[in-house]
Amino acid sequence: MPEIRKDPVFGRWVIIASERGLRPNEFRPGSGSETAGYACPFCAGHEELTPPEIYSLPDGKGGWRLRVVRNKYPALVSDGSVENRRAGIYDRMDGMGFHEVVIETPEHGRLLEQMPAEAVADVIRTFTLRVREIRKDPRIKYVMIFKNHGRNAGASLVHPHSQIIAMPMAPLRVMQEIEGAADYLQERGTCVFCDILKAEAEFAKRVVAENADFMAVTPYASRFSFETWILPKAHASHFEEMPDAQAERLAEVLKTALTKLSVSLPELSYNLIVHTMPVREPSAGHYHWHIEIMPKLSHVAGFEWGTGFYINTVSPEDAAEILNSGKRYKA
């Protein structure tokens, strides 16, 4: 069983999951779809290669257009106790939680941004639906939704998919972000993300995509070159409470942002993370859910990723200009 351990200095929780080391990696030479006899477990017709299905959407022709399955190599598992076990100065608990995979399309080579907006909206509505289902388990405190795309972003499979990890505590970094936002509200009386939306609308030069409900920007203090955030214009703390109709507006802006990124950064790798409140917390005036997309340019900035100390060689203003021009970025 995976184990969750707490760093005694930082209070940071780390998942130690040895079984996950066994998962295949298509990006390793000789193990991907170019290999004779390779069968992608996420393709239509290979359903028996995944763990049992949790949820799916039919394609109207007897097949599926989206599937949710348990992760075959989970970081957390559903049995186990969430009791804190202290041994001397160290704290740990069983690696209890849920780890699901959202297979976004039956088509192996169809990227998220190449899917029709309605299909992207289906993916988003599936995320919110799964969170509302998972939070019924009282042991779950936080649900993290993320997508790793491409080898430099740590993806191990090519077929478009996202992941959902539900855990018995909120990660430290999530709590720090929420506390930072709470401090801002305390000092200035407004939501920091609402203020960012106002400032970015006025400045305009960091806006990458926008419609009635959402805005995508390259944030002022971008840690990564071409980092892009998508924020809902109306204040809301919990992603999973998004009305279904808004999912279509989000799909539009997400498609535009990812398309611009993949045009300017060919062979794009990225991590996409939904930042949202812990599921047991009530609606909050200080926190504002949003999506952060972090492109991982090849072999750059390994140092910064581990230290929390960031050096970014492309200003967010330049990044937005390049993305909006449709030009290719040359490092």
Next chain:
Amino acid sequence: MPEIRKDPVFGRWVIIASERGLRPNEFRPGSGSETAGYACPFCAGHEELTPPEIYSLPDGKGGWRLRVVRNKYPALVSDGSVENRRAGIYDRMDGMGFHEVVIETPEHGRLLEQMPAEAVADVIRTFTLRVREIRKDPRIKYVMIFKNHGRNAGASLVHPHSQIIAMPMAPLRVMQEIEGAADYLQERGTCVFCDILKAEAEFAKRVVAENADFMAVTPYASRFSFETWILPKAHASHFEEMPDAQAERLAEVLKTALTKLSVSLPELSYNLIVHTMPVREPSAGHYHWHIEIMPKLSHVAGFEWGTGFYINTVSPEDAAEILNSGKRYKA
């Protein structure tokens, strides 16, 4: 000039340094030492390819055995004001600071762990000497010493070198670590790192190297597979105050730890970071300087690096056992 920007939510400072995007990268195809006419700027005989020398140690034969030079593509530069400039909700300041490179050896292919212990001690003493020199500038609050080795760790040059970045504020992550340690002292009355040393000596199974003055361990809540920390046994908050004689003991343990890592993890890439107190702070009972070595296994864990949420597939107990066995790790 580079710019330092503050994230309004997190309070995290980010360096935006466009000039640094122009630096060469030997790991790109067709740009390294295998290329005809390539001249490594760090090799003996190529001194004119680096910015002016700041410090060096003679080799006794008219040449040098170690050099310190300004970074040709600095993240921070020495002119500029450290005044905070607020524009609306955003804070920024000039990218003032120092960015130096320590060329550890005149030999292109001699890794740090392959150098004699005395030469490694020279590198360490050079670090402490440079910090004591740099801190004379009252604008400097923190000096970060680090080494990126290998392409997966973000290194751009092969020739063994380390870097020193001096900055007008302490990075957020440094402050969070120090606050975590201060909380621990407040609650339990002891230094958390002294307690870690005691716990690890007793448990023994995470110890990788040890002598009279230093211990190297794979920490209990390792974020990265084969993460290794080196701690001085005697409590001390400031790295730069290390007695010169201790540098030799540190060199021994560092050599042993890096040798074990490179035996078990061929083509090892790693980031090595000295964690120490801000230079203007007095000696502290709660903080204990140490070195963190983070191996970056190929294309693994890109997600975790950007989020502060870590999944580690090799337990620190297994990592120490593999390192101490001299066996090669197979992912």
